[in-house]
Amino acid sequence: MTEATELVGSELDLVAEEIRAGDRFLLTTHENPDGDALGSLLAVHRILETLGKDSLMFLTAKEFPLPVEYRFLPLEEVFHEPPADISDRVVIFLDCGNIDRMPVDFLREARNKVINIDHHHDNTRFGTINLIDVEASCTAEIVYDLAGLLGVEMTPELANALYVALVTDTGKFMYENTDGRSHRMAAGLIDAGVQVNEVYRRLYEHSPIEKLKLLARALEKIELLDDGRLAVTYISGDDYTSTGASEALTEGVIDHLRTVDGTVVAAVVRDQSDGGRAARKVSMRSTDGRVDVSAIARVHGGGGHRRAAGFGTDLPYEQVVEFLIGEIAAQLGGPPTSG
Ligand code: AMP
Ligand code: MN
Ligand code: MN
Numbered sequence: 001m002t003e004a005t006e007l008v009g010s011e012l013d014l015v016a017e018e019i020r021a022g023d024r025f026l027l028t029t030h031e032n033p034d035g036d037a038l039g040s041l042l043a044v045h046r047i048l049e050t051l052g053k054d055s056l057m058f059l060t061a062k063e064f065p066l067p068v069e070y071r072f073l074p075l076e077e078v079f080h081e082p083p084a085d086i087s088d089r090v091v092i093f094l095d096c097g098n099i100d101r102m103p104v105d106f107l108r109e110a111r112n113k114v115i116n117i118d119h120h121h122d123n124t125r126f127g128t129i130n131l132i133d134v135e136a137s138c139t140a141e142i143v144y145d146l147a148g149l150l151g152v153e154m155t156p157e158l159a160n161a162l163y164v165a166l167v168t169d170t171g172k173f174m175y176e177n178t179d180g181r182s183h184r185m186a187a188g189l190i191d192a193g194v195q196v197n198e199v200y201r202r203l204y205e206h207s208p209i210e211k212l213k214l215l216a217r218a219l220e221k222i223e224l225l226d227d228g229r230l231a232v233t234y235i236s237g238d239d240y241t242s243t244g245a246s247e248a249l250t251e252g253v254i255d256h257l258r259t260v261d262g263t264v265v266a267a268v269v270r271d272q273s274d275g276g277r278a279a280r281k282v283s284m285r286s287t288d289g290r291v292d293v294s295a296i297a298r299v300h301g302g303g304g305h306r307r308a309a310g311f312g313t314d315l316p317y318e319q320v321v322e323f324l325i326g327e328i329a330a331q332l333g334g335p336p337t338s339g
Contacts, residue, residue, distance in 0.1 A: 004135070011131040012142070015115055016149045018090065018129060019047075024054040026089040026112075030101035032281070033063060034251070035168025035203070038070050040094040040117075040139040042161040045077075047143070047152045056083055060104060062274050067248040068211070069168075072202045073161060082106040090115060095139035097303045098124040103277070117142055122294055122303045137177040140165030144185050156193030163194045167203065171255070176289065176307060207249075214245035218253045218268065226325045227336030228262040234317045235270040247273045258285045265291050265328055269320050278312030282320055296327040 019025075027044050029037035041057055048055035061080040065071065082104075083089070091112045093099075097120035099108055116127025119136040133142050140162045147154065166185060170178045173186070190196060217239045223232050235250055250270050257266035266285045272278060282300075284293040286307045294309040302311025313320060329335050 008131065008133045008135075011129065012145060012149060014129050015117065015131050016146060018113070018115060019051065019053070019146075019150065022053065022090045024085065024089045025092055026056050026058055026083065026086065027092045027094065028058045028096070028102055028104075028107065029094045030096040031060070031063065031103065033059065033066070033070075034095075035070060036138040036140055036165040037095045038066065038073055038075065039161045039163070039165030039168070040143050041078075042073055042075060043140060043143050043147070043158055043165070044092060044094060044117075046155070046158045046161065047147050047150065050152050051150065056089070058082070058104075058107075065246075065248065067251045068206065068208060069203050069251060070164070072206075073164065074157070086110070087112065092117065093127065094118070094143070095120075097122055099126045100301075117146075120294075120303065120305060122298065135181075137175075137179070137182040138165050138169035140169070141182065141185055144188070154188065154192035159189040159192035159194045160199065163189045163196075163199055164203065167199065172200075177305075208245075210243050210245035211249040213243035214239060214249050215253055215256065217243060218250075219256060222257060222260070223321075224260065224263075225321065226328060228260075229264040229328055229332075229336060230267065230321075230324060231257040231260045231263040231265075232267040232269065232321055232324065233257060235268065236317075237271045237273065240271070240273060247271075254283050254285055258287050263287050264332070265293060265324065267320075267324055269317050272312070279314045280317070280320070281310060281312050282324075283310045284308070284324075291328055291331050295331070296324065299323075299327065 025048055027041055029041045045055050045057050057078045059078050092115045094117050096102055114127040116130045117139060118132050119134055119139050121134045123132045136142050144162055170182055218233045218235050221233045254266055254268045264287060268283045270281050272281050286293045289307060292306045294304045294306055297303050297309035297311040300311040300313050304310055
């Protein structure tokens with residue numbers, strides 16, 4: 001056992017103790033929640049309920065409707081307003097690398113005990129207890145271990161929530177974060193009752209036609225720049241209007257860009273429709289690991305993993321592209337011709 005895993009092990013024990021001792025909890029995750037965010041949120045909620053705790057899930061109203069992929073998860077109980085007894089609750093953040101990824105004043109200013117459970121290497125450790133396992137493919141992997149430690153029975157519903165998180169964060173077990181541990185977890189979840197094909201169909205084969213129309217627009221506008229090192233596209237407000245698609249239907253577009261031969265970094269720049277925050281969101285993927293996209297994201301206050309990261313910005317598309325090309329060149333030691 002390495003020093004890092006020992007440390008994580010002791011944090012896991014601490015979190016388990018905190019959960020056993022606590023009574024009331026509030027659970028949350030990052031904005032624009034993905035499968036790991038929502039799966040881990042629901043899983044911890046069920047674990048706490050099983051232990052007889054009072055648990056509330058919280059997400060802001062702007063996150064609804066959720067991306068269509070995840071609407072089959074039973075998340076009807078999610079709260080959009082702070083509960084009156086918030087100051088008496090232990091707050092648990094899941095899959096959230098920094099507190100600004102849940103931009104809600106009552107949480108930012110809270111004096112509550114905060115448990116921070118995450119797998120991002122750039123997690124800012126904003127919690128009272130920080131259970132950060134960068135070796136975990138998804139936050140749900142940590143939650144799975146926690147359930148085991150707490151002796152909570154793996155019901156089909158709990159297993160389903162964890163499986164959704166695992167499948168989405170590992171790119172269906174294909175990203176480099178996939179290892180024996182993620183497959184052993186998958187085996188455990190399937191033994192507990194996950195219907196693999198049913199989950200797959202719900203996640204990937206229930207797309208509204210508008211999603212495909214938006215994808216078609218995005219693919220039509222692909223640019224291969226920097227001698228093919230950067231595959232990038234722009235999804236504008238016009239594209240939402242003309243296809244009838246909402247911003248939530250942009251999920252997965254980036255997976256198509258990364259498939260282009262020779263691509264080192266894939267990026268999707270999209271207009272954000274909810275106003276108030278940055279005008280645009282930039283999602284990035286590093287295909288072969290040579291570029292650390294989380295470092296690029298941090299320049300603009302974002303973050304993520306080395307191979308998957310994002311940030312918000314008000315820069316116009318052309319300037320985002322210029323910025324990305326500059327950052328890629330800086331990391332690869334120069335532009336394509338000299339490198
Ligand atoms: P996305 O491109 O939205 O699928 O996000 C890819 C990864 O980057 C995920 O692990 C996110 O948690 C992380 N990420 C995306 N946007 C941000 C941001 N604004 N700040 C910090 N991390 C982010
Ligand atoms: Mn996430
Ligand atoms: Mn995650």
